[in-house]
Amino acid sequence: MKPGMSLIKHYLQFKDFRAEEYAYLFERAATIKTRFKNYEKYTPLVDRTLAMIFEKASTRTRVSFEAGMYQMGGSVVNLTTGDSQLGRAEPIEDSARVISRMVDIVMIRTYEQTKLDAFAAHSRVPVINGLTNEYHPCQILADVFTFIEQRGSIKGKVVAWVGDGNNMANTWLQAADILGFTLHVSTPGGYEIDAKLGSVNNPACVKTFNHPMEACEGAHLVTTDVWTSMGYEAENDARMKAFVDWCVDRDMMAAARPDALFMHCLPAHRGEEVEAEVIDGPQSVVWDEAENRMHVQKALMEYLLIGRIG
Numbered sequence: 380m381k382p383g384m385s386l387i388k389h390y391l392q393f394k395d396f397r398a399e400e401y402a403y404l405f406e407r408a409a410t411i412k413t414r415f416k417n418y419e420k421y422t423p424l425v426d427r428t429l430a431m432i433f434e435k436a437s438t439r440t441r442v443s444f445e446a447g448m449y450q451m452g453g454s455v456v457n458l459t460t461g462d463s464q465l466g467r468a469e470p471i472e473d474s475a476r477v478i479s480r481m482v483d484i485v486m487i488r489t490y491e492q493t494k495l496d497a498f499a500a501h502s503r504v505p506v507i508n509g510l511t512n513e514y515h516p517c518q519i520l521a522d523v524f525t526f527i528e529q530r531g532s533i534k535g536k537v538v539a540w541v542g543d544g545n546n547m548a549n550t551w552l553q554a555a556d557i558l559g560f561t562l563h564v565s566t567p568g569g570y571e572i573d574a575k576l577g578s579v580n581n582p583a584c585v586k587t588f589n590h591p592m593e594a595c596e597g598a599h600l601v602t603t604d605v606w607t608s609m610g611y612e613a614e615n616d617a618r619m620k621a622f623v624d625w626c627v628d629r630d631m632m633a634a635a636r637p638d639a640l641f642m643h644c645l646p647a648h649r650g651e652e653v654e655a656e657v658i659d660g661p662q663s664v665v666w667d668e669a670e671n672r673m674h675v676q677k678a679l680m681e682y683l684l685i686g687r688i689g
């Protein structure tokens with residue numbers, strides 16, 4: 380590694396940024412979103428190129444990063460495992476050395492976090508986590524931004540996580556620790572958050588509950604995710620049985636605060652992790668949540684490539 384390479388700012392986990400940086404990013408995303416809604420052209424990333432590497436499927440991440448980069452004046456290269464040498468066992472370190480000599484920023488969706496970390500360690504340019512088995516920081520960036528848009532500061536609030544102790548749950552936990560809210564977690568036995576991945580500085584930011592209804596009590600936000608994440612398909616049958624009581628339904632929403640929001644990172648499976656009446660109901664903000672991926676990621680790319688504006 381060349382001297383100075385470690386000074387590059389990456390976004391590999393939610394805990395890579397401080398609360399004060401998030402405050403800036405949420406303000407900035409709001410400004411960028413307002414300008415976009417007013418059809419104001421804003422192209423600070425002319426001549427910059429984003430490489431996107433997908434080792435797993437995607438709809439939202441692909442479209443939000445690609446559309447966002449073009450809107451900011453830049454261009455995009457899309458690579459998948461199947462159509463690049465990544466699928467033919469070229470070492471990730473070599474891929475990082477090569478790709479980062481040709482583009483200005485890289486977004487990666489892959490399996491193990493260690494693979495993302497290895498790429499970042501050998502990259503000359505900023506690297507963004509577009510989802511790993513362990514974390515999904517861009518999604519929680521959008522989710523917290525969506526909460527703030529709807530309800531104001533998330534500090535001191537209660538977020539209920541119902542379902543799998545997965546990449547989303549791990550990232551919510553890091554967010555609770557950094558942004559000062561409480562995460563109520565209810566997972567089936569055997570699917571708890573891995574204590575190592577979800578390690579926090581402030582243990583009081585998380586409370587665990589055996590019953591999902593209890594986790595939802597008093598929550599300002601109830602959120603869930605698929606029962607079987609990408610890469611875990613072989614466990615699908617066992618998961619369908621284990622998670623049957625962890626479907627977010629109207630009773631759970633009724634246990635939360637009357638003004639509680641419902642979020643889901645999508646894609647959703649109605650009748651599994653959430654009832655149709657909840658995700659398609661008045662408390663659900665899932666479409667804003669999905670759209671906001673683009674606005675927050677534009678703010679994130681601007682921050683990583685240019686730094687603070689104003």
Ligand code: CP
Binds near residue numbers: 518
């Ligand atoms: N929420 C999310 O990351 O969606 P995609 O898998 O479609 O990118």
Ligand code: NVA
Binds near residue numbers: 545546607608645
């Ligand atoms: N936990 C899910 C999130 C999909 C956006 C997965 O990893 O498949």
